[in-house]
Every structure is written in C-alpha cells, then in structure tokens.
Amino acid sequence: MTEKKKLASLPFFAAILLAIGFVYRFGAQWLRSVLIMLSHASWARKLITHFSLARRVAQRFVAGEQIEAALVAARVLNEKGMLVTLDYLGENVTTEQDAADARDHIIQLLQEIKNWGVDANVSVKLSQLGLRISPDLARENVRLILLKAKELGNKIRIDMEESEVTATTLQIYRTLRDDIGFAHRVGIVVQSYLYRTESDVHELINAGAWIRLCKGAYAESPDVAFAKKSDTDASYVKLMKLMISDGARAKGVYAGMATHDEKMIQATIDEVKAHAVPQSDFEFQMLYGIRRDLQEQLVADGYRVRIYVPYGTAWYPYMVRRLAEHPANLWFFASNLIRR
Numbered sequence: 001m002t003e004k005k006k007l008a009s010l011p012f013f014a015a016i017l018l019a020i021g022f023v024y025r026f027g028a029q030w031l032r033s034v035l036i037m038l039s040h041a042s043w044a045r046k047l048i049t050h051f052s053l054a055r056r057v058a059q060r061f062v063a064g065e066q067i068e069a070a071l072v073a074a075r076v077l078n079e080k081g082m083l084v085t086l087d088y089l090g091e092n093v094t095t096e097q098d099a100a101d102a103r104d105h106i107i108q109l110l111q112e113i114k115n116w117g118v119d120a121n122v123s124v125k126l127s128q129l130g131l132r133i134s135p136d137l138a139r140e141n142v143r144l145i146l147l148k149a150k151e152l153g154n155k156i157r158i159d160m161e162e163s164e165v166t167a168t169t170l171q172i173y174r175t176l177r178d179d180i181g182f183a184h185r186v187g188i189v190v191q192s193y194l195y196r197t198e199s200d201v202h203e204l205i206n207a208g209a210w211i212r213l214c215k216g217a218y219a220e221s222p223d224v225a226f227a228k229k230s231d232t233d234a235s236y237v238k239l240m241k242l243m244i245s246d247g248a249r250a251k252g253v254y255a256g257m258a259t260h261d262e263k264m265i266q267a268t269i270d271e272v273k274a275h276a277v278p279q280s281d282f283e284f285q286m287l288y289g290i291r292r293d294l295q296e297q298l299v300a301d302g303y304r305v306r307i308y309v310p311y312g313t314a315w316y317p318y319m320v321r322r323l324a325e326h327p328a329n330l331w332f333f334a335s336n337l338i339r340r
C-alpha cells in the first residue's frame with residue numbers, strides 16, 4: 001500500500017477503533033442501533049461504497065456483483081450438499097422504473113437458475129419492488145415474478161423488512177397466496193423479535209404456509225419488539241416449536257429455521273428428535289459467508305441446509321446490517337485495512 005493510500009485509510013481505522021471503544025463503553029446494542037441507522041443513510045452509503053476496502057469486506061457476505069457470480073456460488077454450495085436461495089440486492093427504491101428494473105432482473109435470474117440447473121429459489125424484498133411507492137405496485141411486480149416462477153417450477157420467498165411494513169407485507173403475501181392462487185409458489189418470513197409474530201404464526205400455520213423464522217435484523221422500538229436478546233431468543237424457540245409441531249406439519253407447513261445461533265439450532269434439533277420430525281419436513285437456513293463450519297456440520301449430520309446468497313451492486317445496507325449483528329466483524333474490517 002502506498003503512503004498516500006495509508007494516510008487516506010487513517011480516518012477509517014480511527015472510526016473502527018472508536019466504534020470498538022463505543023462497544024466497551026456503552027454496550028453492543030448502542031453500536032447496533034448506530035450501524036442500522038447508518039445502513040439507511042445515503043451520505044454514508046456514498047462515502048463507504050467509494051472505498052475499495054469496503055467492497056473487499058462486502059465480498060465476505062456477498063457472492064459478487066453480477067448474476068454469474070451468484071450462480072457460481074450456488075453451484076459450489078449445491079456441490080457441498082446445500083440448497084440455496086438467491087437474493088438480488090436492493091431495497092427501498094423510489095421510482096417505478098427502478099422497481100420494474102429489479103422485477104425484470106429477478107425474472108431473468110429465475111430463467112438463469114433454470115439454464116444453469118442449480119438448486120435455488122429466490123428471495124425478494126417488497127421495498128425493492130416498489131412497496132414504498134405503492135403496495136399495489138409491489139404486489140403486481142411480485143405477481144409477474146411468480147408467474148415466471150410457476151412457468152419454471154420454482155418458488156419465491158418474500159423477506160420481511162422493518163415493522164412499519166410488516167402488516168402490508170403480510171397482506172400482499174396473503175393476497176398472492178389465497179386470492180391470486182400462488183399458494184405453493186410463495187413463502188414468507190417472520191421475525192421472533194416482534195410481539196405480533198406469535199399471532200401471525202398461528203394464522204400462517206392455519207394456512208399451511210411455507211415460512212422462514214429469523215430473529216429480525218432491524219432496529220425496532222420496544223413498543224413493537226423485545227428489547228432484550230434473551231426475550232427474542234425465547235420467542236424464537238417458542239415459535240420454532242409451533243412451526244414444526246405435528247399440527248403445523250399436518251396442515252402442510254414447511255419451516256426454515258434461519259439462524260447461526262448454536263443454541264437455537266440445538267433447541268431445534270432437540271425438538272425434532274423428541275417428536276421424531278422427519279428431516280425432510282424442515283430446513284436450517286444461514287447467510288452466505290457466516291458460520292460456514294456450522295453449515296457444513298449440519299449437512300454432515302444429515303440436515304437440510306439452505307444458504308441465502310446475496311449478490312448485486314447494492315450491497316451497502318446488507319453489509320452494514322451484517323456488521324450490526326456481529327460487532328466482532330468490525331475487527332475483520334480493521335484487519336483487512338491493516339493487511340492492505
């Protein structure tokens with residue numbers, strides 16, 4: 001690294017040290033809130049994406065910027081015995097054209113999945129498909145994507161975003177599932193940190209839904225979400241038990257346990273063993289590049305494992321949420337800086 005580049009990196013290094021000091025002084029929860037706030041700030045996005053170092057850190061969590069990179073990653077994961085869900089990065093678009101471009105890209109992605117013969121479905125965010133402009137626009141874009149998925153025998157899962165759009169997201173999902181008739185093609189995500197989720201899960205179980213359970217990745221107010229991690233974890237275990245219960249499976253529920261938390265994974269395995277739940281009735285899900293050791297161990301133990309593989313140029317908010325979840329990733333950021 002040249003002296004000039006070293007000097008340019010100094011503010012970054014100082015910011016990381018400051019952040020680490022911040023964790024020790026105020027606790028990780030504060031840093032998490034600050035990082036999640038930064039994930040929405042366009043000034044921070046412009047600043048950070050400008051640096052090649054940030055792009056390098058993003059590579060740990062993102063398969064690449066082009067569709068081919070995602071398909072190569074999917075193929076490698078399939079060869080290791082893992083299923084995949086591909087995510088074309090992007091969220092909170094503000095123009096109909098951007099929403100249409102994302103929709104067309106995802107339709108092309110479905111075609112490429114078929115052409116490449118990889119075992120992958122697709123995750124989408126409604127805010128990438130126009131939710132912030134109008135719920136009708138987002139619903140219509142997903143409908144067109146689902147038509148393509150149906151033609152190709154594939155499936156789409158709608159990711160869950162901030163709590164302010166939970167009700168609308170569930171409403172759009174239900175319309176696509178029940179009124180427009182994509183019941184076997186569309187899945188949904190629930191977040192264990194929200195108080196409302198238990199009642200949502202009961203409704204989803206009744207409908208025999210295809211559900212992913214995660215803890216939740218956004219900064220939420222204590223008015224709507226558990227503030228303490230232990231409460232979110234307890235809720236996760238409770239919801240997991242509901243979702244893989246005999247009653248839920250009899251209704252046709254297929255659950256994805258999305259977590260890297262060994263305690264949540266062990267609780268799931270204990271429940272599965274206690275109730276003789278077939279391994280084909282549920283799956284574990286993890287994010288690309290996170291806890292690869294655990295991913296491989298679960299496959300070796302005979303469990304279904306699906307990896308969420310994001311790709312695309314809009315990696316900034318996704319990367320910052322991953323840093324927020326696990327502040328130790330800031331060390332990774334810092335060590336890359338030192339190694340340059």
Ligand SMILES: Cc1cc2nc3c(=O)[nH]c(=O)nc-3n(C[C@H](O)[C@H](O)[C@H](O)COP(=O)(O)OP(=O)(O)OC[C@H]3O[C@@H](n4cnc5c(N)ncnc54)[C@H](O)[C@@H]3O)c2cc1C
Pocket residue numbers: 158159160161189191214215216217218258259260261262285286287290291307308321322323325326329
């Ligand atoms: C397949 C998948 C799909 C998801 N979809 C959504 C969604 O639609 N909506 C939503 O709000 N959230 C989603 N999430 C994110 C999720 O809500 C959590 O924010 C994230 O998974 C971290 O929680 P955890 O369950 O892994 O447990 P945590 O308690 O946060 O972490 C447990 C352990 O996992 C490891 N770990 C966790 N995160 C990281 C990380 N970023 N880097 C390195 N190690 C880490 C660490 O060892 C940590 O100690 C998804 C997660 C997965 C795995």
